Amino acid sequence: MEIIKLHYPNDEVLSNIEPSAAALGFFDGLHLGHIDVIDTMKEIAEANGLKKAVMTFDPHPSVVLDPKKQRTTYLTPFDIKMKKLEELDIDYVFVINFSSAFAGLDKDYFVKEYIIGSKIKEVIAGFDYTYGKKGSGTVADLKQYEEFNTTEVDKHELDDDKVSTTRIREYLDNHELDNANAALGRAYDIEGIVVQGEKRGRTIGFPTANIEPNYRYFMPAKGSYAVTMTIENDDTVYKGVASVGVKPTFHDNARLTTEVYIFDFARDIYGENVTVHWHHFVRDEEKFDGIEPLIAAIDSDAQIARRMLQDK
Numbered sequence: 009m010e011i012i013k014l015h016y017p018n019d020e021v022l023s024n025i026e027p028s029a030a031a032l033g034f035f036d037g038l039h040l041g042h043i044d045v046i047d048t049m050k051e052i053a054e055a056n057g058l059k060k061a062v063m064t065f066d067p068h069p070s071v072v073l074d075p076k077k078q079r080t081t082y083l084t085p086f087d088i089k090m091k092k093l094e095e096l097d098i099d100y101v102f103v104i105n106f107s108s109a110f111a112g113l114d115k116d117y118f119v120k121e122y123i124i125g126s127k128i129k130e131v132i133a134g135f136d137y138t139y140g141k142k143g144s145g146t147v148a149d150l151k152q153y154e155e156f157n158t159t160e161v162d163k164h165e166l167d168d169d170k171v172s173t174t175r176i177r178e179y180l181d182n183h184e185l186d187n188a189n190a191a192l193g194r195a196y197d198i199e200g201i202v203v204q205g206e207k208r209g210r211t212i213g214f215p216t217a218n219i220e221p222n223y224r225y226f227m228p229a230k231g232s233y234a235v236t237m238t239i240e241n242d243d244t245v246y247k248g249v250a251s252v253g254v255k256p257t258f259h260d261n262a263r264l265t266t267e268v269y270i271f272d273f274a275r276d277i278y279g280e281n282v283t284v285h286w287h288h289f290v291r292d293e294e295k296f297d298g299i300e301p302l303i304a305a306i307d308s309d310a311q312i313a314r315r316m317l318q319d320k
Contacts, residue, residue, distance in 0.1 A: 009094040011101045016110040018121050028061035028100055029053035029130035030123070032137055034173075035064055037083035038092050040193045041134065041164035041171040046096060048161050049132040058129060061100040062093055063122070072111050083173060083192075085223035088199065102126055115140025115149060124155050131158045166190055180228045185289045195236070195285040198225050200266070202277045216251070216267035217277060219284060227264065228252055232290040234313035236320050237268055240281040246270045247320060249306075249313040250284060253293035269310065288316040 012022070031049040035042045046062065053060045066086055068079040084092060093101055104110065104122060113121075118140050123131060131150055139145040150158040164171040171191045179188035180196065189195050200219040217237075221227075230253040237246045248270040254263065268284060290309050 009090075009098050009101060011090060011103060012126075013103045013105065014122060014126075015105045016107060016113065018125065022126055025100060025127055026059050027127045027129045028059035029056065029132060030061040030063045030100075030102070030126070030128045032063045032131060032133040032139075034068060035062065035084075035089060035093075036068070036079075036173045037176055037192060038089065038096075039083075039164075039171050039173065039176060039191050040166075043193060044164050045132055045134050045161045046098075048159060049130070050097075052130045052132060052159060056130060059099040060097065061102060061126075061128065062098055063102040063104070063126070063128070064089075065104050065106040067106055069106050069111065072106055072108050081224045081226040083176060083196070083226055085225060088223065112141050115145030118145065119150070119153060124153075129156050131156050132161060133158070134161050135163055177226055180226060183229050183231060183289045183292070185228065185233065185286055189287070195287050196228070197283050197285045198227075198266075199223070199281065199283050202280050202282060204278060216269045217282070219250075219266040219268060219282065221266070222281070227266070228286055228289075230254070230264070230293040232293070232309045232313075233286050234288040234290055234316040235268060236285045236287065236317065237270060238283050238285075239277060245320065246273060247314070247317045248273075249290065249309045250286070251293070269306070271310065271314065287320065288313070290316075 010025075012025070029049050029052045031045045033042065033045060049062075050060050052058070068082070070078045071080065090101065102122070133147050133150065135147060137147055147158060147160045151160075169175065176188050176191050179185070179191065185196070198219075198221055200221040202217045203220045204218065231251075233250045233252070235248055235250040237248060238244070239246070248268045250266060250268045252264065252266050254265070266284070290312050294305065
């Protein structure tokens with residue numbers, strides 16, 4: 009997969025690339041709605057002998073356009089998104105730097121400079137895709153150009169609710185992990201490195217791996233979760249229970265941490281790169297009056313998580 013970074017003004021020479029069909033969008037999460045767009049693009053590309061491409065942006069447009077709601081955490085941070093797109097057998101990813109200058113471009117200039125200029129012959133976009141200054145360009149506008157064909161992909165719904173990145177973030181923020189995973193079409197996952205923690209867990213019979221995320225992920229809300237975890241260069245899928253929170257039994261105003269108690273596991277894995285897959289919500293974070301109630305709660309969490317993960 010070739011990653012082609014574009015800026016404004018666009019001085020990138022694209023003479024070596026081949027004509028393509030391109031899916032347009034930000035694609036944070038690569039959820040089922042995004043997959044609909046990408047699968048449609050792949051079908052069109054194969055039918056027309058074109059390369060399979062994705063045109064996206066970095067950073068998220070809200071960083072430039074909406075200081076009150078700017079999105080600086082992601083379901084799939086840039087490197088993870090690129091990795092997942094490569095797994096989808098994409099040939100080209102056009103990454104446009106979304107700057108203040110780019111945000112002010114006329115919609116027709118965007119089309120001519122970035123779509124036509126990138127040798128895109130088939131455009132595939134979701135029904136609500138917008139582009140150009142203040143989002144003035146729509147899919148209907150794209151359909152007016154003769155230099156390429158445009159295919160509009162309808163919204164993907166689950167239980168009459170539109171699948172969207174915003175909705176998934178709301179699910180994760182409200183302990184609705186099952187809904188988030190249904191919309192993603194997979195278990196939410198976060199990559200990180202195992203770092204030294206306070207090692208309090210091993211003193212109470214529940215040694216945990218303290219996970220420092222590798223990227224600026226949107227984290228699930230504070231609480232306990234049934235998870236699986238994989239370790240780089242290890243094909244085993246480990247089951248466990250994860251805690252996201254500030255350890256209120258021991259701290260006031262502590263930083264958010266993610267710890268995983270892996271069932272039936274006794275290795276030191278400090279420095280290992282791991283991926284945590286979030287399957288089910290277990291309970292809210294609580295402050296306990298002492299160690300014994302905390303131990304009882306963790307033991308209960310582990311039992312619940314084991315049952316939840318029986319088929320994993």
